Amino acid sequence: MTDTLLPEGGPGDVPPTTRADWQTDQEVRWCPGCGDYSILTALQLLMPDLGVRREKTVFVSGIGCAARFPYYMDTYGMHSIHGRAPAIATGLALARPDLDVWVVGGDGDMLSIGGNHLIHALRRNIDINILLFNNQIYGLTKGQFSPTSEKGKVTKSSPIGSCATPFNPVSVAIGAEASFVARTHDLDRRHMQEIFRRAYEHPGASFVEVYQNCNVFNDGAFETITKKDVRDDMLIPLVQGEPIRFGSDGQFGVARHDGGVRVVEVADVGVDALLVHDEARPDPSTSFALSRLADRPDRPTPMGVYRAVDRGEYGAAMHAQVDQMADSRGKADLKALLHSLPTWTV
Amino acid sequence: MTDTLLPEGGPGDVPPTTRADWQTDQEVRWCPGCGDYSILTALQLLMPDLGVRREKTVFVSGIGCAARFPYYMDTYGMHSIHGRAPAIATGLALARPDLDVWVVGGDGDMLSIGGNHLIHALRRNIDINILLFNNQIYGLTKGQFSPTSEKGKVTKSSPIGSCATPFNPVSVAIGAEASFVARTHDLDRRHMQEIFRRAYEHPGASFVEVYQNCNVFNDGAFETITKKDVRDDMLIPLVQGEPIRFGSDGQFGVARHDGGVRVVEVADVGVDALLVHDEARPDPSTSFALSRLADRPDRPTPMGVYRAVDRGEYGAAMHAQVDQMADSRGKADLKALLHSLPTWTV
Amino acid sequence: MTETAAESLVPEVGGLVIRFAGDSGDGMQLAGDRFTSASALFGNDLSTLPEFPAEIRAPAGTLAGVSAFQVHISDHDIFTPGDAPHVLVAMNPAALRAELGTLIDGGTVIVNADAFVERNLAKAGYDHDPLEGDDLDAYRLVRVPMTSLTKEACKDLGVKTRDAERSKNFFALGLLSWMYSRPIEPTIEWIEAKFKGRDLIIAANKAAFNAGHAFGETAELSDHQVVVRPAEMPAGTYTNINGNTALAWGLVAAGQLSGLPVFLGSYPITPASDILHELSRHKEFDVATFQAEDEIAAVGSALGAAYGGHLGVTTTSGPGVALKAETIGLAVSLELPLVIVNIQRGGPSTGLPTKTEAADLLMAMYGRHGESPLPVIAARTPADCFDQAIEAARIAIEYRTPVMLLSDGYLANSSEPWLLPEVDDLEPIPVGFASGFNQVDEDGNGVFWPYLRDEKMVRPWAIPGTPDLMHRIGGLEKEDGSGNVSYDGANHAHMVAVRAERIARIPVPDAEVCGDADADLLVVGWGSTWGAITATVRRIRNGGRKVAHVHLTYLNPLPANLGEVLSDFSTILVPEMNLGQLVRMLRDEYLVDARPVSKVTGQPFTPAELQHVILGELGDDA
Amino acid sequence: MTETAAESLVPEVGGLVIRFAGDSGDGMQLAGDRFTSASALFGNDLSTLPEFPAEIRAPAGTLAGVSAFQVHISDHDIFTPGDAPHVLVAMNPAALRAELGTLIDGGTVIVNADAFVERNLAKAGYDHDPLEGDDLDAYRLVRVPMTSLTKEACKDLGVKTRDAERSKNFFALGLLSWMYSRPIEPTIEWIEAKFKGRDLIIAANKAAFNAGHAFGETAELSDHQVVVRPAEMPAGTYTNINGNTALAWGLVAAGQLSGLPVFLGSYPITPASDILHELSRHKEFDVATFQAEDEIAAVGSALGAAYGGHLGVTTTSGPGVALKAETIGLAVSLELPLVIVNIQRGGPSTGLPTKTEAADLLMAMYGRHGESPLPVIAARTPADCFDQAIEAARIAIEYRTPVMLLSDGYLANSSEPWLLPEVDDLEPIPVGFASGFNQVDEDGNGVFWPYLRDEKMVRPWAIPGTPDLMHRIGGLEKEDGSGNVSYDGANHAHMVAVRAERIARIPVPDAEVCGDADADLLVVGWGSTWGAITATVRRIRNGGRKVAHVHLTYLNPLPANLGEVLSDFSTILVPEMNLGQLVRMLRDEYLVDARPVSKVTGQPFTPAELQHVILGELGDDA
Numbered sequence A, B: 001m002t003d004t005l006l007p008e009g010g011p012g013d014v015p016p017t018t019r020a021d022w023q024t025d026q027e028v029r030w031c032p033g034c035g036d037y038s039i040l041t042a043l044q045l046l047m048p049d050l051g052v053r054r055e056k057t058v059f060v061s062g063i064g065c066a067a068r069f070p071y072y073m074d075t076y077g078m079h080s081i082h083g084r085a086p087a088i089a090t091g092l093a094l095a096r097p098d099l100d101v102w103v104v105g106g107d108g109d110m111l112s113i114g115g116n117h118l119i120h121a122l123r124r125n126i127d128i129n130i131l132l133f134n135n136q137i138y139g140l141t142k143g144q145f146s147p148t149s150e151k152g153k154v155t156k157s158s159p160i161g162s163c164a165t166p167f168n169p170v171s172v173a174i175g176a177e178a179s180f181v182a183r184t185h186d187l188d189r190r191h192m193q194e195i196f197r198r199a200y201e202h203p204g205a206s207f208v209e210v211y212q213n214c215n216v217f218n219d220g221a222f223e224t225i226t227k228k229d230v231r232d233d234m235l236i237p238l239v240q241g242e243p244i245r246f247g248s249d250g251q252f253g254v255a256r257h258d259g260g261v262r263v264v265e266v267a268d269v270g271v272d273a274l275l276v277h278d279e280a281r282p283d284p285s286t287s288f289a290l291s292r293l294a295d296r297p298d299r300p301t302p303m304g305v306y307r308a309v310d311r312g313e314y315g316a317a318m319h320a321q322v323d324q325m326a327d328s329r330g331k332a333d334l335k336a337l338l339h340s341l342p343t344w345t346v
Numbered sequence C, D: 001m002t003e004t005a006a007e008s009l010v011p012e013v014g015g016l017v018i019r020f021a022g023d024s025g026d027g028m029q030l031a032g033d034r035f036t037s038a039s040a041l042f043g044n045d046l047s048t049l050p051e052f053p054a055e056i057r058a059p060a061g062t063l064a065g066v067s068a069f070q071v072h073i074s075d076h077d078i079f080t081p082g083d084a085p086h087v088l089v090a091m092n093p094a095a096l097r098a099e100l101g102t103l104i105d106g107g108t109v110i111v112n113a114d115a116f117v118e119r120n121l122a123k124a125g126y127d128h129d130p131l132e133g134d135d136l137d138a139y140r141l142v143r144v145p146m147t148s149l150t151k152e153a154c155k156d157l158g159v160k161t162r163d164a165e166r167s168k169n170f171f172a173l174g175l176l177s178w179m180y181s182r183p184i185e186p187t188i189e190w191i192e193a194k195f196k197g198r199d200l201i202i203a204a205n206k207a208a209f210n211a212g213h214a215f216g217e218t219a220e221l222s223d224h225q226v227v228v229r230p231a232e233m234p235a236g237t238y239t240n241i242n243g244n245t246a247l248a249w250g251l252v253a254a255g256q257l258s259g260l261p262v263f264l265g266s267y268p269i270t271p272a273s274d275i276l277h278e279l280s281r282h283k284e285f286d287v288a289t290f291q292a293e294d295e296i297a298a299v300g301s302a303l304g305a306a307y308g309g310h311l312g313v314t315t316t317s318g319p320g321v322a323l324k325a326e327t328i329g330l331a332v333s334l335e336l337p338l339v340i341v342n343i344q345r346g347g348p349s350t351g352l353p354t355k356t357e358a359a360d361l362l363m364a365m366y367g368r369h370g371e372s373p374l375p376v377i378a379a380r381t382p383a384d385c386f387d388q389a390i391e392a393a394r395i396a397i398e399y400r401t402p403v404m405l406l407s408d409g410y411l412a413n414s415s416e417p418w419l420l421p422e423v424d425d426l427e428p429i430p431v432g433f434a435s436g437f438n439q440v441d442e443d444g445n446g447v448f449w450p451y452l453r454d455e456k457m458v459r460p461w462a463i464p465g466t467p468d469l470m471h472r473i474g475g476l477e478k479e480d481g482s483g484n485v486s487y488d489g490a491n492h493a494h495m496v497a498v499r500a501e502r503i504a505r506i507p508v509p510d511a512e513v514c515g516d517a518d519a520d521l522l523v524v525g526w527g528s529t530w531g532a533i534t535a536t537v538r539r540i541r542n543g544g545r546k547v548a549h550v551h552l553t554y555l556n557p558l559p560a561n562l563g564e565v566l567s568d569f570s571t572i573l574v575p576e577m578n579l580g581q582l583v584r585m586l587r588d589e590y591l592v593d594a595r596p597v598s599k600v601t602g603q604p605f606t607p608a609e610l611q612h613v614i615l616g617e618l619g620d621d622a
């Protein structure tokens, strides 16, 4: 029998890389001004910092503008088919726990056609990092509403407004047992990098929703909260162990209210009444409540890590079973297998 | 042009029916002792009470033991394909708002292969009543683990235990913006009927998880909470407007705790500390928290309506748009349509 | 005024193929479209071929970003966008580089000279300026500083320079309108209507258009000026229509003709999305459009609606059809009406999503598990999409079956003048829902059997809401007649045969031989190759050679006379935009040595290509 | 003792077909299986046909609840479970009613007389007791009060009556073992091993088995006693294997032979689930099984694993293949190894899930959008599933392509003696991942081109983790060689052609003609019809008529010599468990007038049926 060794990656220490190492020679083909550029830059700048090997890194995507991502990262990559990236990445990550597997896709790709694979990957806690670029629109097919588009949205396929309530991706993920859930946005590179790093470091499935501007078909969708001049009053930073507080002068905060949470003025309630953020609560209820704070992106919206708990990832359990059988049965013996049912000899 | 009128159902008042009217002449082909029987009985007994017409009632199912359901209800029915019932029912309900459309399926049918259609039907709030018979196993294919099977479950396809964390169907539904979410079980006909009635009355998508015993492949899965002798201490009745309290002597209750809820002894905390159930809170956070109380069916589990809010169903909005266009444009005029682009005459 | 000039002085040509090419952001589709409209109103026959990149906005100035629009105008009836352009409008170096090869020798190249600056040349991969070297020696070059002239024309309007620049496509359009004697008014009116309320834009576009027109008159371009006279076309009212719009309207019409509400379950995908868009704008026709979460839900919802008595339709392209296969199989088993529209595109997998191909025929025939036959029909021209949408719905309703309607990216986006039908002449589609018992049970009581068949082997369509007819259907095999689940082997064999026969028996019109019935060589086509084959056959026959053409609308069942027709010819060629799919069906069915002529470059056949093959076959390289 | 008796006194027959039938709860599959095992150990050749209802537990006592197991044992090599049973064991009236028709005239009916009570008769739809009327006049009836004798045998064991009753299948087995002179020991040993630790059950089953055996000896049944001598079989070690187990082991072997870990992504579906079950028990072979959320995720995960350098496999049945179509198309485009196993069942739609059919061949060939060719192979016997699983993996790995392996419900569940191969004789499967640059760029630097092909037109398999070879692949059309996304029409045409050619060029063994090469009539088969065709051809030739047989393992590409082979015969018949699918491929490919012989009753062909057709064709009704 042949002995086919899986590659081990380059030898020795991880060689330092620069941003340029992570860039491919392919022309980036997003529209000028698209939010996807800044997300790409954030990742290409982060990678050297993470100290990972390019050959050990894989980007898997579906179809959509966002899903072009792998072509621009000088790693291994697969631009697959619409909606299926989480499933393909699941197989890859389970087969090859030595790899860092990232999944990139749009709101249509991952929440519409790919919704089921997404929630199952989260439930199983597959060791992949999922980045959902949410522009609340179908970009690549030129502007139909998506499952995150607001009700009433006028698009090519909803000329007098869409009739559907959107998903809140963070709520969906938490409802699906996700162990790591975070939100960030394309206008804050530093924040993106912090969140991507956390996603990378998390064992198991990490889910990151990135608010991303599609300047062609849904321009300004997140302006009301992410623009520099309103950001301080509209984005609520989630800081582990800290009271949740925001506003240009820290004048606002988040406090529990009737089982959920609400925005309060610190002056009214006092600092001690604020909710102290704990992403690691085993019970996801508070994280879920935080996700309900903004049911539309024109209300103050928590940004950061909603939830991060270590609950054992699927691949480790799966490989432990392989080892367990190997241990209990000894070396794989094909001949013994073929003779394992009653045999007779002529 | 022909004028094809859609039928209006029988004339006049709804004629009274009996259980027998709702039974078909088909032999019921579940295993003897299967929990599906009692659910069928509960519905066949409830229907006369609801005062609905058989011809206006449709059961749509996927594939699985549970999905055999339509054959046994003397209504219109479709036994479709695995996982697709919510999608097919969506089309039917949108096309025919005059009908009562019920969807029946198993945990594999609706949460594994059909998970995406389920969450989208809930998000859109399609006017259908979804009954998920959760036996935590694949029955019809003879016993593989399902997305609700507990981690470590030994089945034909997981001989040394499954590696995956299960979904909590109530959490999934709430995370997917469901407007009506309830749980009941096959050993309590009265409770089932109450819940099914509520589901029927709810405008929009109703989601009911029914704990159902598969006595052949997963016998006793819910015994620890639903058996007569433990039930009082293990099932937590959710009663609208009432403090959540249970136990043979009402000795236990549910109170908020650190953003979630927990079981308390009433003697310790006093009745006033108990959480008063309000299924109609606009913010689903408390309902979600309740769903986390029991992460496995061997802990006290709330039964009843977790959430019921009226948030406008999709079909009504869709038909309003048809009317709106009809109103603003006048009678549909095919000739005018064909002439709506620039024309010239030779 | 222009027209008078044209009538008196300008040389006439029978037909002209013009290709507008520029950066995706240059508005070439719009310019081409307007030129087409004006030509249509002028009375030419015409055919268009829009081509655009897969990216939303490919990087400006690059080859990948080039967007082109070809239009063929003629003074007689034509069938294709032409073999090769006579005139190329190139708005930047990339457009010139990408498209020059398509131009005929000696053709006219009109360039926006302002765009030929170093940066753009480099982006296009030129290491020199082609306007200066000998690159264009074989062509007639017209250099026009379009950007600066447009800016100049707009300078007093108060328009920002950047916005003014954007109007340069109207400059080009104005210039072309002058050169080829197109009427001005339709374009001016269109600008005013389209940009209503945005006065600055209207002013800029009009100024640019007029400036372009004036440039033609004042610059010494009159030797370039030609006119293409109106074509003689049958009397009636025409509109210029593309295949997707025609298809959408056909679905609306089918709803009206059957009296059924239309329910479209669809998921966006290029090049089918526009049908969803168009239908979503016509709800007043009792058309509901449901954008589903995926293609499986799209067809599922349409099937659910069909069960409820609506005209259930789903529109998609190849990848979507692949996903719908299982549900289509259910529809076959349920024997419910359903229209599945496949606007084919380049494959396999994601392939070339914005390019045309017709390689899904065998998937339409066999792309489901088990024996699951269904009717397959294909449209041949943009306007024919209207008729075939109605026909697909008619077959679906009349024979209670899913029907696959094939179109492709070329038909979807290209346009032609369409002699509008009289609405009152359209045949109604009878429906007839079941309304009562159709059987008596042992006790003499009336009962309803959902699978009791009529003489056409068609089962009743008994929709929920109908008193007394409650019944259950499903994908498990059922007893013929009663519709009860049946695991009986003999019944299954019977049902498999019935499903095959009831489709095979659907009457379809005989195949018609066009051209020379006594020729040796027959060309058999289907779908959008009709135009190219028809033009080719005409040319060859005009050249004095004999050739015949059969074009199939009905792929399943095939016309009853087809075997006999084929047997009359010694050579049978089957041009297809695939590696040979219909040809397999013909060989299998009729054991004739039909041979494939394949093209899979993402573009339709040109008559020149087919002519070459056929003449070669006829033993003539001319 | 029994064996001595058999050898001395009992008449011998060359072969015997026994059908065990009873209620689903009666344990007939077990009884049949045990009888089979004992016969295998005894040395017979054999072939089995288990048949069970679609319900988990269909209502007791009804026709729908009947479960049957047919076994054909023989003293010479055989190929099918037999034309018709000689012996029917009917445990209740429903079993008698459902199965009597299958029995040969004059056959033996052994009934559990205790079960023929009014309630059961009514459930079976009898209005009288068939044991009393003339229903069974044409047969030899053996009435045995099995239930009461079993209870009697167990009465002193302390077993509950209900539990004792359950052992009546062992009573039947004991009786049959006596009648047909099967060895006792294997069954006794099996009972002891199987129920280890449950002593009461062991005792009851043994008591019932012995009682059945004794009943045969003591009741006057010796005129029913016959023996089937061991068959002469090639020397070696045998095991009795069904198709699904063999297929699972073949996948394990392929992993070992290639040195690749096996990754199975699967979703349960009848009749494929057992492969998932079996593989999940052999993780020590570096086999990972992943039960996905649906079939799309199943194939997707397998493809992901294949990208990662594992042997990616997905197993399913028809509905699952339909769902996987889009992802298989992606695999075609990515040119990655992938094994797709389809255990075909009755269709369309949910169809007859527990019955066999082979109607997915054309879907395997054409069930994807665009031109997306892939190799298709089919197993012919249960044991052959082992070989073809290895072969599918070999082709997938060697030619970097998805491969479709077809089996069916009949092969999956029926069993035959399998001469175990020497593990060391199995051919290794070479892999060879790419490990370095394969190209130099303009600057002379080494680079990696993922679509640079070798002489077999195969691209490198460069798996993540390999330094320097980072590259991106995807479903958009790519430039041959570099693998960069390309919208170029000429490149696309080239790639479409390459994908077709690289599959068409895969070398496959020539078709072999069995039987009379100089016959007029050739039977061409594929898949599980091999047994029935082989048996038929042998019979016909034994009868002095000439007939030839070609059986295809390779459906795509077809053997290079096939056209030539076909041209040697004037009549070509193609028996298929569908309406004629291979026959279409042959007609299309070779323009021969091959004709279909179809059976779609959910059961395999019997030699008798084929004999009838072929002799009819040969002009002989005998």
Ligand SMILES: Cc1ncc(C[n+]2csc(CCOP(=O)(O)OP(=O)(O)O)c2C)c(N)n1
Binding pocket: A063, A064, A065, A066, A067, A081, A082, A105, A106, A107, A108, A109, A110, A133, A135, A137, A138, A139, A140, A141, A146, A214, C267, C268, C269, C270, C295, C319, C320, C323, C350
């Ligand atoms: C099976 C299939 N269905 C549909 C499509 C068409 N399609 C391509 S991308 C896309 C959605 C794009 O939206 P999103 O995922 O939000 O990504 P974005 O372009 O906005 O980044 C669709 C519907 C496809 N390629 N394949």
Ligand SMILES: Cc1ncc(C[n+]2csc(CCOP(=O)(O)OP(=O)(O)O)c2C)c(N)n1
Binding pocket: B063, B064, B065, B066, B067, B081, B082, B105, B106, B107, B108, B109, B110, B133, B135, B137, B138, B139, B140, B141, B146, D267, D268, D269, D270, D295, D319, D320, D323, D350
């Ligand atoms: C497309 C497809 N995949 C798989 C199957 C096989 N299958 C039938 S039912 C079922 C799951 C049954 O489990 P569940 O939905 O929980 O229903 P239950 O039988 O437990 O009531 C499966 C996998 C199928 N029929 N179709």
Ligand code: SF4
Binding pocket: A029, A030, A031, A033, A034, A035, A036, A065, A066, A135, A139, A140, A213, A214, A215, A216, A217, C056, C057
């Ligand atoms: S269409 Fe929108 S999302 Fe897509 S590249 Fe352009 S700006 Fe970005």
Ligand code: SF4
Binding pocket: B029, B030, B031, B033, B034, B035, B036, B065, B066, B135, B139, B140, B213, B214, B215, B216, B217, D056, D057
């Ligand atoms: S297998 Fe389980 S779920 Fe299915 S009918 Fe039997 S007991 Fe019920």
Ligand SMILES: [Mg+2]
Binding pocket: A064, A106, A107, A108, A133, A134, A135, A136, A137, A138, A139, A146
């Ligand atoms: Mg998007």
Ligand SMILES: [Mg+2]
Binding pocket: B064, B106, B107, B108, B133, B134, B135, B136, B137, B138, B139, B146
């Ligand atoms: Mg279940």
